[in-house]
Amino acid sequence: MELSKNYIPNEVERSWYEHWLSKGYFSSKPDAREAYTVVIPPPNVTGVLHMGHCLNNTIQDILVRRARMHGKNACWVPGTDHASIATEAKVVGMLRERGITKSSLSRDEFLKYAWEWKDKYGGIILQQLKKLGCSLDWDRTSFTMDDDYYKAVIDIFIRLHKEGIIYRGLRMVNWDPVGKTALSDEEVIFKDIDSKLYYVSYPLTDGSGSITVATTRPETILGDVAICVNPTDQRYANLVGKEVMVPIINRKIPVIADEYVDAAFGTGALKITPAHDKNDNELGRKHNLKALNTLDAEGKFTAEELGDDHPSAQVLSYNGIDRFVLRKKIVEDISALNLVQKVEEYKGQVGTSERTGAVIESRLSLQWFMDMKKFIGQHPAIVESVATDKIKFHPAKLKNTYSYWMDNIKDWCISRQLWWGQQIPAWYDTEGNCVVAATKEEAFEKFKIQNATRKIEEIHQDEDCLDTWFSSWLWPMEVFKGISNPNNEEYNYYYPTTTLVTGQDIIFFWVARMIMAGYAFKDKQPFSDVYFTGMVRDKQGRKMSKQLGNSPDLLGLIDTYGADATRFGIMIASPAGNDILFDESALEQGRNFNNKLWNALKLIKMWEARQSSDLNPESENQTHHSPLTTHHSRLTTHDFAVNWFENRLNEAKTEVNGLMNQFRLSEALKTIYSLIWDDFCSWYLEWIKPGFEQPIDSSVYQKTLVYFEELMELLHPFMPFITEEIYHLLKDNSDDLCIKQAAAVGSFDRDVLNAGELLKQVISALRDARNKNQIKPKDPIRLAIQTGSVAAYKAIENILLKQVNAESIAYTDATIANSIVVAVEKDKFFIETEKQLDTTTLKAELLKDLEHQQKFLEAVTKKLSNERFVQNARPEVVDLEKKKQADAEARIKTIQESLHNLA
RNA sequence: GGGAGCAUAGCUCAGCUGGUUUAGAGCAUCUGCCUUACAAGCAGAGGGUCCGCGGUUCGAACCCGUGUGCUCCCACCA
Numbered sequence: 001m002e003l004s005k006n007y008i009p010n011e012v013e014r015s016w017y018e019h020w021l022s023k024g025y026f027s028s029k030p031d032a033r034e035a036y037t038v039v040i041p042p043p044n045v046t047g048v049l050h051m052g053h054c055l056n057n058t059i060q061d062i063l064v065r066r067a068r069m070h071g072k073n074a075c076w077v078p079g080t081d082h083a084s085i086a087t088e089a090k091v092v093g094m095l096r097e098r099g100i101t102k103s104s105l106s107r108d109e110f111l112k113y114a115w116e117w118k119d120k121y122g123g124i125i126l127q128q129l130k131k132l133g134c135s136l137d138w139d140r141t142s143f144t145m146d147d148d149y150y151k152a153v154i155d156i157f158i159r160l161h162k163e164g165i166i167y168r169g170l171r172m173v174n175w176d177p178v179g180k181t182a183l184s185d186e187e188v189i190f191k192d193i194d195s196k197l198y199y200v201s202y203p204l205t206d207g208s209g210s211i212t213v214a215t216t217r218p219e220t221i222l223g224d225v226a227i228c229v230n231p232t233d234q235r236y237a238n239l240v241g242k243e244v245m246v247p248i249i250n251r252k253i254p255v256i257a258d259e260y261v262d263a264a265f266g267t268g269a270l271k272i273t274p275a276h277d278k279n280d281n282e283l284g285r286k287h288n289l290k291a292l293n294t295l296d297a298e299g300k301f302t303a304e305e306l307g308d309d310h311p312s313a314q315v316l317s318y319n320g321i322d323r324f325v326l327r328k329k330i331v332e333d334i335s336a337l338n339l340v341q342k343v344e345e346y347k348g349q350v351g352t353s354e355r356t357g358a359v360i361e362s363r364l365s366l367q368w369f370m371d372m373k374k375f376i377g378q379h380p381a382i383v384e385s386v387a388t389d390k391i392k393f394h395p396a397k398l399k400n401t402y403s404y405w406m407d408n409i410k411d412w413c414i415s416r417q418l419w420w421g422q423q424i425p426a427w428y429d430t431e432g433n434c435v436v437a438a439t440k441e442e443a444f445e446k447f448k449i450q451n452a453t454r455k456i457e458e459i460h461q462d463e464d465c466l467d468t469w470f471s472s473w474l475w476p477m478e479v480f481k482g483i484s485n486p487n488n489e490e491y492n493y494y495y496p497t498t499t500l501v502t503g504q505d506i507i508f509f510w511v512a513r514m515i516m517a518g519y520a521f522k523d524k525q526p527f528s529d530v531y532f533t534g535m536v537r538d539k540q541g542r543k544m545s546k547q548l549g550n551s552p553d554l555l556g557l558i559d560t561y562g563a564d565a566t567r568f569g570i571m572i573a574s575p576a577g578n579d580i581l582f583d584e585s586a587l588e589q590g591r592n593f594n595n596k597l598w599n600a601l602k603l604i605k606m607w608e609a610r611q612s613s614d615l616n617p618e619s620e621n622q623t624h625h626s627p628l629t630t631h632h633s634r635l636t637t638h639d640f641a642v643n644w645f646e647n648r649l650n651e652a653k654t655e656v657n658g659l660m661n662q663f664r665l666s667e668a669l670k671t672i673y674s675l676i677w678d679d680f681c682s683w684y685l686e687w688i689k690p691g692f693e694q695p696i697d698s699s700v701y702q703k704t705l706v707y708f709e710e711l712m713e714l715l716h717p718f719m720p721f722i723t724e725e726i727y728h729l730l731k732d733n734s735d736d737l738c739i740k741q742a743a744a745v746g747s748f749d750r751d752v753l754n755a756g757e758l759l760k761q762v763i764s765a766l767r768d769a770r771n772k773n774q775i776k777p778k779d780p781i782r783l784a785i786q787t788g789s790v791a792a793y794k795a796i797e798n799i800l801l802k803q804v805n806a807e808s809i810a811y812t813d814a815t816i817a818n819s820i821v822v823a824v825e826k827d828k829f830f831i832e833t834e835k836q837l838d839t840t841t842l843k844a845e846l847l848k849d850l851e852h853q854q855k856f857l858e859a860v861t862k863k864l865s866n867e868r869f870v871q872n873a874r875p876e877v878v879d880l881e882k883k884k885q886a887d888a889e890a891r892i893k894t895i896q897e898s899l900h901n902l903a
Numbered sequence: 904g905g906g907a908g909c910a911u912a913g914c915u916c917a918g919c920u921g922g923u924u925u926a927g928a929g930c931a932u933c934u935g936c937c938u939u940a941c942a943a944g945c946a947g948a949g950g951g952u953c954c955g956c957g958g959u960u961c962g963a964a965c966c967c968g969u970g971u972g973c974u975c976c977c978a979c980c981a
Contacts, residue, residue: 006943174979190979197981215981262980270981278979351979362979400907401976408977504975539914541974572929573915579974581915585930592943599941606940667917670928685940692939764947771947777936805938856925868961877922877962884925 003605003729007598009562013721017130025068025739026135028075030493036067036074037497039476040136041510042144044083045118046090049128049554051536051544051582052503055574058567059531060501061134062665065717067498068135069742075494076135077479078126079142082118084421084468085179085355091117091420107419107463114420128555133563133720135738142479144471145422152483153422153471154438156521161436165375166414168368168426168434172278173413175363176353177299177323181417182367184467185410186508188351188360195348199267199341200334202227202244205252211236211244212341214266216348217276218334219327222249222306222315223294226272228283231257233268247334249306249315256287275305278362291364297417299323299361323361368415368424368464376406379519383407391515392529394663395577398504405508414467421465430458473513476500476526483521497527504532504577531663534579536570541581557587564719565590571718572673574666593673594722600681601726603689604704612695637798638700641687644756645707647748648679654745656714672715680711683760687799705730713742759796762824766804766831769822772845775833780807784816787827821898823891839902846902850895857888 020026028035038060043053060076068074091114092102102110122143129136142149160166173182198218201210211227224246229236236255243252260283261270274284274291284291296302301318303311314333318326334340351360376382383406385391386399393399415424426436427443433450437443440459447454477483480491496518502511511530518526537543544551558566568590574580652675659668688704690696708730712723716737727737766783775781783806785793790811793800797809812830815821819830820837863869864881873881 003940006941188979213981217981260980265980277981279981348981349979360979397908404906404977507976575916578909578916583915583930586915588943589930592941595941595943599944601940603940662919670917674928681941682945689940768947771935774935777938777946852925859925863962866961870961872961873922880923883923888925 003598003602007562007594007722009564009594009721010559012725013131013133013563016721016724017133020135020736020738021138023736025736026076027137027139028073030489031073033071033073035494035498036064036072037077037494038064038075038499038501039077039479039497040079041500041502041506042079042081042142042472042475043125044086045080045122045125045143046083046087047080047125049125049132050551051554051570052533053125053129054132054554054566055533055536055570055580056501056503057129057132057134058570059533059665060499061132061567061720062571062717063499063501063531065135065720065738066660068738069713069716069740071741074135075137075140077140077142078129078134078136078138079140079475079479080122080125080144081468081472082143082145082421084416084418084465085176085181087114087118088418088420089179089356110419131555131558131563133567135720140479142475144468144475148481148484149471149474149478150422151438152474152478153466154425155483156474156517157422157425157466157470158436158438160370160375165371166368167371168366170364170366171369171413172281172362173365173367174351174353175297175361175365176356176358177295177297177361178356178358179353179418180297182363182365182413182415183353183360184413184469187354189354190349190351193348193350195346195350197266197344197346198331199343200247200271201339201341202246202253202271203339204239205243205245208242210339211239211255211269212267213269213271214344215271216346217273217327218330219301219323220273220276220294221246221271221330221334222303222318223273223275223292224251224253224271225274225284225289225292226253226287227255228258228261228270228272229255229268230259230261230263232259233261233263235268247337247339248330249311258283258287275364276362281362281364293364295323295361295363299358301326367413368426368466370412370414372409372411375520376409376516379516381519381523381525382516385515385519385525391525391527394529394531398507398532398577401507402512405512412467414470415462415464416467417463418465419463421468422471423465424462426462427459428462429454469509469513472510473517474521476514477517477522495522495526496524499529499531500527501531501533504534507532529663532577533574534577536582537579539581539583541579544582552582552584557584561587561591562594562721564722565594568593568669568719571666571669576663576665590719593677594719596677596681597722597726600676600685600708601729603685604701604708604730607690607696607701607704610690610693610695611698611701637796638688638697640755640759640796641684641799642700642703644752644759645679645684646703646746647752648684648756649675649707649710650746650748651753652679653710653714654748657745669718672711672718676711676715680707683756686803689802710743712737713740755792758825759799762827762829763800763803765822765824766829769820769831770804773820773831773833773835773837773842775831775835777805779833779835780805782806782808782810782832784810784812784819784830784832785827786812786814786830789827815897815901817901819901821894821901823894823898825887826890828894837902843899843902846895846899850892850899853888853892853895857885857892860885860888 040060041056064074064076094117095102095113126141157166174185174188176183195216197214197216199212199214200218200221201212203210213227227244229240239255240257242255244255245251246253260279261268272280272283272289274281274289275293276295281291293305294301299322301321303315303319306315318329321329331340352358353360383403386393386402393402425438426434427440428434429447433447435443435446437446440456440461443459444456447459474483476497477491477495480494481488482491482495500511514526518524535543538550542548542550565587569587570580570582572586572589652671655671656668659671688696688700709727712727716723720738724737727733770781781804783804787793800806801809816830816832819832820842822829822831860881864885870878
């Protein structure tokens with residue numbers, strides 16, 4: 001079969017993925033093997049694949065594929081998250097484009113549209129994962145709003161409510177005026193902003209002057225209920241207890257004192273607006289002040305609650321004005337009253353919604369909460385398991401982040417004013433009494449106990465739904481029906497899961513809460529290792545964003561470079577927990593690597609028909625005695641190469657195992673890359689390569705096939721497609737690499753490896769000398785070796801001849817005049833050539849080297865003459881220094897001889 | 904405001920228990936090569952105040968202190 005010049009990935013990738021699927025390699029069933037379970041962090045059902053997913057899922061696939069090849073029953077569960085806020089926003093947007101407003105629809109009508117939308121677009125991201133080569137068990141695809149899953153979430157809510165962990169209360173919450181819903185603290189992102197500090201005066205009602213406050217939020221002035229100063233602040237001591245007038249609305253409010261106020265900030269006087277600020281709200285409650293709300297759910301002005309104060313036409317004219325427009329308007333109107341003293345630039349922070357980006361309002365509302373202190377208190381393992389590494393975090397530094405958050409945890413607001421999600425199983429009667437129950441009928445039964453005359457039509461369910469994360473935290477359990485069908489066979493086999501791979505940005509949202517759920521509902525850790533990825537940034541270190549247009553089109557990249565190259569590119573520079581700077585040149589490197597593998601395949605395939613089996617018996621005879629003739633040494637040359645590579649391969653496999661166990665994936669890939677490119681292609685294949693149209697020893701060829709296969713096996717988890725392709729092109733293998741079981745790693749001999757390293761060193765040194773002396777690659781040289789171990793060089797003569805383009809090799813006891821001298825360790829090499837040598841340059845080089853060596857010798861000698869060093873350092877360290885000294889001395893001698901030789 | 908982390912070649916990063924380090928790799932750069940697997944390649948080279956300062960030690964990129972610069976997390980002082 002003719003192999004193409006370069007490797008062309010697209011068709012190969014498509015057909016192997018189909019083949020793997022058709023063979024059912026990714027689907028897992030419980031059996032006698034140990035399970036290796038990974039649940040995908042479910043992407044938003046609205047999502048499309050981006051670089052973050054690419055990194056995250058490539059890592060999971062590497063772990064899963066490797067486990068599958070190492071005797072584990074690997075199960076990787078796919079699925080999507082209903083992502084209530086994001087999805088509801090998308091559906092609302094889609095409806096708006098069609099001229100439909102959400103408010104014109106009933107809940108059922110809206111949900112019908114949402115499900116239609118989900119069914120149409122919800123699977124896209126999963127299809128894209130197939131392109132990346134992800135070996136997910138598609139039969140297990142789950143969704144956080146599947147029927148059983150939905151029931152499990154409701155069940156957990158009811159359970160926690162019964163235990164008194166979940167409660168309903170009127171609290172200050174983070175309100176997203178765009179999403180029109182409450183948010184948990186974790187969903188609020190604080191951003192630095194340039195704002196202004198307005199100094200506004202409130203006239204005293206007794207006409208004795210005014211008090212000036214500094215505020216960043218003048219639009220809330222109409223909701224002010226007091227002015228507060230620090231009780232120790234002498235400036236205001238005589239004003240406490242008096243009254244001031246709120247500008248515009250002319251409401252009388254008291255001047256009060258509280259230690260909360262910082263006298264050093266602004267004017268030392270603070271306006272209290274309990275309806276719009278968490279701290280003000282607390283102060284308000286402490287001092288029995290009313291909370292006057294002036295903003296509606298959308299963040300627009302409403303005078304509704306100001307009714308008792310007989311709002312003027314001016315106040316009423318603000319109705320429906322957006323908070324930011326209102327801010328300017330109120331400042332203008334107060335300025336017109338000459339009550340704005342000054343305006344300062346101010347750098348402050350505002351909370352924004354993680355999902356919609358809207359500036360958060362603090363808003364008093366009735367919501368459902370989870371009492372986290374109580375909850376965690378009941379399950380100490382939630383905190384301990386991470387501290388004691390029962391659940392291992394990679395990188396470990398995130399353990400601190402986790403424990404700090406746990407120690408300072410606050411109640412979790414779990415209700416959302418949305419329709420897309422699990423509807424809260426709380427029911428109300430006409431008097432506003434509330435019971436929690438799974439169904440209307442159950443709720444009705446409960447109400448009847450309180451009031452026998454209650455009719456079922458009089459009760460209605462809570463309109464709100466639950467925070468998405470209140471369903472996601474059950475993911476590792478419920479994908480195996482662990483909640484909805486407890487102790488089923490699959491759950492018992494696959495749970496706890498093995499490794500979780502996710503972004504460190506969701507450590508609190510998701511990871512921490514899965515750990516809570518794991519211990520609270522099943523008394524087990526949900527996973528044993530968590531690999532946290534950083535954020536994918538562009539090569540200048542900027543976050544990927546739509547505005548910057550710097551997020552690459554992943555599918556386009558896969559089309560251009562292939563999935564293997566894309567996986568290579570994202571993995572080669574991504575240590576656990578660090579952000580990765582995405583650079584397309586890494587994908588090029590991956591593509592080039594594909595090509596290198598392809599060409600190695602082509603080379604080896606050329607030999608297939610050129611094996612010479614007649615050399616085999618002779619070869620076996622030669623193994624154990626010293627070779628004397630050139631003919632024989634060719635055979636032992638191969639023995640040397642084969643033996644060296646086998647040892648090197650085992651060494652590298654050992655390294656890779658170690659790195660993988662530590663989750664150092666990027667380094668494992670680098671090790672494999674260098675093993676293949678440098679050791680296998682650049683050295684080994686060159687060493688065994690027969691001359692033009694010459695035969696290759698059959699046993700060497702067979703060994704080479706085995707090595708290449710093993711290299712593909714090692715690389716497969718990282719680059720599954722090309723390795724599978726080569727595995728089949730190399731030999732007529734009837735099995736597939738995808739499920740091939742890795743052979744045990746053999747041992748390796750340090751001496752054999754060192755011999756190989758020495759040979760490489762000699763070859764490089766001689767090539768360097770050729771280069772420096774401008775000997776053209778085609779010009780042959782004659783090589784003479786002065787060494788104490790002639791036999792060792794005899795064994796590798798043929799490699800040496802070929803690798804440095806020498807026409808002959810001789811052994812000598814003495815220096816050879818008019819030659820270039822190269823020293824490697826204790827051996828000297830003399831290069832003789834027809835070319836006229838540039839003695840001036842050569843001398844200069846040697847002198848430079850000599851100086852360097854002498855300095856080094858000086859340093860080592862000084863160290864060795866330090867008695868305290870010799871006394872205190874470990875003996876092997878001292879021996880090493882002695883060896884360095886001897887080597888330096890020998891080298892200096894060689895250089896001096898060479899200089900002499902040139903003269 | 905509190906906490907964590909980072910700083911090593913032009914760039915991205917290794918360097919694990921202080922001594923096999925005269926500090927490595929990949930990319931980029933430079934030189935020479937179209938050598939029958941591969942120019943998306945081959946062969947080779949150059950490139951470092953290990954952030955500054957101080958300390959501990961026979962010995963420091965590594966440990967300690969301090970300064971500087973960056974990054975992240977937590978925390979709603981209007």
